[in-house]
Amino acid sequence: MPPAIHPVDLVQVLRHKQLTPAIVFLTSRRACDEAIEAFERRAPVIAPERTEAIRTFLADLSKQFPSIAQHPLLPTVQHFAVAAHHAGHLPSWKIAVEELMRKGYLDAVFATTTLAAGVDFPARTVVITQSSVRKTRDFTDLTIGEIQQLAGRGGRRGKDLVGFVVVTPSPYIDLDVIAKGLTGYPEPIDSQFVVSYPMVLNLLKAYPLDQIEGILAKSFAQFQLNQRAAVHQEHLDAIHVKLAAYGTRECADWITQWQLFDLAKKRTSQRRLPRQPDSPEVAARLPFLTPGRVVKTSKGRAIVLRHYASRGKRQPMVSLFLEKGAIIECPVSHVSQIYDKIVDIEPAPHFPWCTPHSFERLVEQWEHLTARLQTLPIVIDQEATEDQELVNTLAEDFPCPTCPSRQACRRDHPAALRLRQKAQQLTKTVQALKTGLWHRFQERADILHHLGYLTPTFQLTAEGEWARLIRIDHSLLISELIRMGAFDAIEPALLAAVLASIAHDDDRPGSYLRMSPGLATMMHRVRAVAESLEPYEEPPLLRSDVAALTERWVGMPELTWPQLIRMTAMAEGDVYRLLARTLEYLSQIHTLKATHPSLADTAKIAIATMQRDVLKELP
Amino acid sequence: MNETRSLSDQDLQTMLEALPLRRLHSLAKGRIPRHFRMGKRRLIVSLLGLQGEVRQYLAAEVTRHMAEQRTAIDAQQISRKRSLPAPATARHKIKSPSTATTARSGTPPTTIEAVLEGIGVPPPTEFRPDPWQLEAVSCLSTSDVIVSAPTGSGKTYVAVEAAKRAIQQDQTVIYTSPLKALSNTKYMEFSQIFGADRVGILTGDRRDNAQAPMLIMTTEILRNLLYDAASGEIDVRLNTLGLVILDESQYLADPERGVVWEETIIFCPAQARLLLLSASIGNPDEIAAWLRSIRPVPCHLIHHRERSVPLRACYLHPNGNLTPLFRTRDLVQGRGYAFHPETLKLFAEFEARTFGRSKR
Numbered sequence: 003m004p005p006a007i008h009p010v011d012l013v014q015v016l017r018h019k020q021l022t023p024a025i026v027f028l029t030s031r032r033a034c035d036e037a038i039e040a041f042e043r044r045a046p047v048i049a050p051e052r053t054e055a056i057r058t059f060l061a062d063l064s065k066q067f068p069s070i071a072q073h074p075l076l077p078t079v080q081h082f083a084v085a086a087h088h089a090g091h092l093p094s095w096k097i098a099v100e101e102l103m104r105k106g107y108l109d110a111v112f113a114t115t116t117l118a119a120g121v122d123f124p125a126r127t128v129v130i131t132q133s134s135v136r137k138t139r140d141f142t143d144l145t146i147g148e149i150q151q152l153a154g155r156g157g158r159r160g161k162d163l164v165g166f167v168v169v170t171p172s173p174y175i176d177l178d179v180i181a182k183g184l185t186g187y188p189e190p191i192d193s194q195f196v197v198s199y200p201m202v203l204n205l206l207k208a209y210p211l212d213q214i215e216g217i218l219a220k221s222f223a224q225f226q227l228n229q230r231a232a233v234h235q236e237h238l239d240a241i242h243v244k245l246a247a248y249g250t251r252e253c254a255d256w257i258t259q260w261q262l263f264d265l266a267k268k269r270t271s272q273r274r275l276p277r278q279p280d281s282p283e284v285a286a287r288l289p290f291l292t293p294g295r296v297v298k299t300s301k302g303r304a305i306v307l308r309h310y311a312s313r314g315k316r317q318p319m320v321s322l323f324l325e326k327g328a329i330i331e332c333p334v335s336h337v338s339q340i341y342d343k344i345v346d347i348e349p350a351p352h353f354p355w356c357t358p359h360s361f362e363r364l365v366e367q368w369e370h371l372t373a374r375l376q377t378l379p380i381v382i383d384q385e386a387t388e389d390q391e392l393v394n395t396l397a398e399d400f401p402c403p404t405c406p407s408r409q410a411c412r413r414d415h416p417a418a419l420r421l422r423q424k425a426q427q428l429t430k431t432v433q434a435l436k437t438g439l440w441h442r443f444q445e446r447a448d449i450l451h452h453l454g455y456l457t458p459t460f461q462l463t464a465e466g467e468w469a470r471l472i473r474i475d476h477s478l479l480i481s482e483l484i485r486m487g488a489f490d491a492i493e494p495a496l497l498a499a500v501l502a503s504i505a506h507d508d509d510r511p512g513s514y515l516r517m518s519p520g521l522a523t524m525m526h527r528v529r530a531v532a533e534s535l536e537p538y539e540e541p542p543l544l545r546s547d548v549a550a551l552t553e554r555w556v557g558m559p560e561l562t563w564p565q566l567i568r569m570t571a572m573a574e575g576d577v578y579r580l581l582a583r584t585l586e587y588l589s590q591i592h593t594l595k596a597t598h599p600s601l602a603d604t605a606k607i608a609i610a611t612m613q614r615d616v617l618k619e620l621p
Numbered sequence: 622m623n624e625t626r627s628l629s630d631q632d633l634q635t636m637l638e639a640l641p642l643r644r645l646h647s648l649a650k651g652r653i654p655r656h657f658r659m660g661k662r663r664l665i666v667s668l669l670g671l672q673g674e675v676r677q678y679l680a681a682e683v684t685r686h687m688a689e690q691r692t693a694i695d696a697q698q699i700s701r702k703r704s705l706p707a708p709a710t711a712r713h714k715i716k717s718p719s720t721a722t723t724a725r726s727g728t729p730p731t732t733i734e735a736v737l738e739g740i741g742v743p744p745p746t747e748f749r750p751d752p753w754q755l756e757a758v759s760c761l762s763t764s765d766v767i768v769s770a771p772t773g774s775g776k777t778y779v780a781v782e783a784a785k786r787a788i789q790q791d792q793t794v795i796y797t798s799p800l801k802a803l804s805n806t807k808y809m810e811f812s813q814i815f816g817a818d819r820v821g822i823l824t825g826d827r828r829d830n831a832q833a834p835m836l837i838m839t840t841e842i843l844r845n846l847l848y849d850a851a852s853g854e855i856d857v858r859l860n861t862l863g864l865v866i867l868d869e870s871q872y873l874a875d876p877e878r879g880v881v882w883e884e885t886i887i888f889c890p891a892q893a894r895l896l897l898l899s900a901s902i903g904n905p906d907e908i909a910a911w912l913r914s915i916r917p918v919p920c921h922l923i924h925h926r927e928r929s930v931p932l933r934a935c936y937l938h939p940n941g942n943l944t945p946l947f948r949t950r951d952l953v954q955g956r957g958y959a960f961h962p963e964t965l966k967l968f969a970e971f972e973a974r975t976f977g978r979s980k981r
């Protein structure tokens with residue numbers, strides 16, 4: 003949403019109040035470009051000397067970065083002292099704008115918020131026009147950290163006595179979000195550690211297996227998991243104290259005896275068929291699905307309202323509260339993630355399975371769930387046994403009638419059982435938190451063994467030895483393609499094209515360039531391999547148009563940058579990023595000199611051909 | 622519950638119409654898909670279309686909100702009409718953004734003149750490093766250092782001074798940034814400070830001046846170097862590595878790339894000092910505690926909260942009218958906020974005009 007005020011008026015007010023230079027943060031690249039276009043239709047207002055100064059400065063800079071000289075925004079910058087700065091531009095242009103800002107030549111720069119982190123220039127004033135940003139599908143409120151990242155650009159040390167944040171509304175702006183961002187303390191940051199295939203290979207190359215768990219334990223992830231585990235452990239200790247208060251009974255495990263006895267009584271009285279044993283996955287999750295637990299399902303995030311056994315299907319079910327306030331029932335097996343988050347809820351025996359007040363609070367608490375929740379790593383016990391048999395025998399042969407503790411046990415067991423179930427859940431949680439990373443590592447290692455990169459004892463195979471050098475996203479797909487000889491005797495242009503389609507993860511629209519027949523066949527094969535690897539690694543987008551574009555750039559060395567850009571609807575900056583990322587992927591292939599000399603050579607040729615024109619401007 | 626159950630559609634509609642759009646959106650959140658795309662009218666229609674339980678809870682919430690509004694208005698002794706629904710003229714009086722977070726309403730609100738006072742360029746002064754900058758540099762001789770400071774405070778000074786010291790002792794310095802673009806900017810900047818022959822840059826496909834004592838690279842490249850070193854393919858220069866500077870360390874929290882910062886810190890050679898430079902984050906103490914638990918040397922945390930240049934906030938109405946955003950002139954952290962009354966009035970007008978139009 004563009005701001006309600008016209009960009010030209012905005013800059014005029016800022017100039018009038020001496021609030022320039024300013025960075026105006028807008029939602030989209032398009033909004034930035036349109037803001038600049040709005041100036042083009044006006045009469046210039048800045049002094050001719052300034053226009054001249056900017057012209058000279060840019061002319062100088064374009065000796066180093068020739069691509070600046072042809073930039074279409076050049077006249078606007080010179081005549082209006084405003085510029086746009088976003089990811090659709092070439093790095094050289096962004097450098098030019100940054101330098102102009104540092105030198106104080108510009109009055110305003112229109113930039114996108116998404117780029118705030120990469121904007122390395124300050125101004126006197128920062129203009130904020132929105133309180134949320136688009137992340138994947140939905141709009142999410144800016145975090146305090148993000149707002150301070152934006153506002154922090156206001157007020158230059160040594161150049162300003164005071165800095166300013168100017169908030170100007172666009173539809174849907176929420177002033178409170180911005181006010182909180184300006185006056186609050188930034189959020190704590192959380193580890194985003196993931197165990198990747200290259201990490202597994204490189205760790206196993208460098209360290210013996212028995213040291214790996216210790217190395218993973220050094221991660222910030224484990225440090226934070228331990229802190230969470232410690233909190234649960236405290237609860238657990240408190241419960242153990244309460245349980246100990248029941249004292250010793252005749253038999254050591256009186257709680258289990260009575261639990262089984264109860265279970266058996268219920269089963270026989272209801273004369274129902276014994277349930278199918280739950281799958282280990284379901285059994286492992288069940289203890290965590292208490293009311294208030296936040297989980298992930300195929301329908302997105304949900305809050306557990308209750309869990310129960312369905313009569314017809316005889317499988318464990320949950321009632322879930324979903325985003326739109328809807329309540330659904332689904333089998334436990336549909337729950338794919340359990341988050342380490344329980345919201346307050348007061349269960350009730352009837353729909354909606356919690357008290358009305360509690361339901362209302364649920365809507366509210368839903369809003370306050372953070373965008374990223376920590377998942378609980380669930381340890382799946384493949385050998386979970388079903389104590390069905392035990393139940394059956396016990397029902398006939400219950401030992402307690404003659405026991406002296408019987409009265410006490412009968413009285414205490416419901417409360418004690420509840421405590422013990424809580425304790426079991428906590429024990430599992432603590433265990434999951436402590437060993438989750440290591441389990442994840444083992445899972446990945448098992449897959450690598452299955453694919454032939456590791457021996458059964460987790461040593462690197464000959465394949466693993468070189469595959470560990472591919473330390474980029476989609477490493478599995480690339481190594482598999484190399485192994486099956488898909489790249490044998492390949493043309494440099496084709497190699498670059500395939501890698502480009504693997505590297506490019508942006509779904510902004512491109513063009514409909516035709517691929518060469520060779521590349522088309524190749525892409526067909528790559529897609530098949532990517533699909534076959536889907537259980538282990540998320541397939542890349544594999545866009546044919548970016549492959550075709552890269553094929554042209556490498557295959558036609560006489561092609562100039564402007565010609566290339568005319569072939570696609572992608573923004574210059576995006577094409578640059580595509581090719582830069584492809585270069586990175588190619589250079590990883592180039593490190594395989596020792597084992598794949600001819601492929602490494604091909605990569606080298608592709609790199610050399612690609613690095614021309616604007617791709618040569620920066621190191 | 623009984624009261625709300627009997628709330629008629631007509632009543633509910635009147636109440637909803639009296640609410641500011643922002644409030645309607647917050648009511649719609651979680652109840653109506655894609656509500657953020659809707660204008661006021663469609664939102665109300667959709668809200669009225671809710672059935673069953675959801676509608677009951679909605680009605681309850683609206684009633685509660687209206688009651689709160691009433692008491693708030695009473696408390697402020699604004700003797701407006703108290704009966705609900707609010708008449709159209711009173712609509713603007715219902716404050717949409719909250720006002721009551723702080724109790725500073727006793728003092729009169731600031732003025733735009735006060736907020737804009739003092740704009741200008743400070744007289745040139747001799748460069749004198751801040752105490753926290755000196756502290757960071759000196760602590761590096763005995764420990765790792767984490768600096769968390771607002772943008773623009775002068776973290777680069779710390780990096781440059783620390784690098785100078787390390788180079789003097791014939792150590793290698795590695796400086797990493799999260800983006801290739803930032804690496805390039807720093808490469809130019811550091812080449813000017815240290816001399817072009819003493820700074821090198823390593824990217825995936827290029828090594829410029831890789832023998833220089835100060836090397837600039839992205840964090841991914843450093844991570845790769847460290848993996849190679851760990852598996853025996855030692856790049857000789859890692860033996861002389863004395864200082865690793867990780868700029869923009871708040872990237873630790875990046876969903877895709879954060880892991881690379883963790884790997885780099887875990888595998889950073891024991892003899893090298895770590896200098897983590899970060900924008901303001903909420904828990905630098907936790908990061909410091911983590912480093913202490915895994916690194917062979919102590920870790921010193923510098924958590925600098927104050928901005929070097931004071932910041933003030935304004936609200937710019939679409940008609941060009943500039944007002945203070947808050948009641949108080951200077952932005953202070955951690956003490957809540959109260960909007961400036963004039964801004965509240967203008968903003969309510971903006972909302973009414975933007976969303977109310979289709980109604981009348």
Ligand SMILES: Nc1ncnc2c1ncn2[C@@H]1O[C@H](COP(=O)(O)OP(=O)(O)O)[C@@H](O)[C@H]1O
Pocket residue numbers: 159160748749750751754770771772773774775776777778
């Ligand atoms: N002690 C100081 N006194 C005056 N100006 C300083 C001081 N330290 C840094 N600066 C200036 O402050 C500006 C911002 O510094 P920079 O290092 O880029 O901030 P950061 O990296 O923290 O965002 C620079 O122009 C720098 O010259």
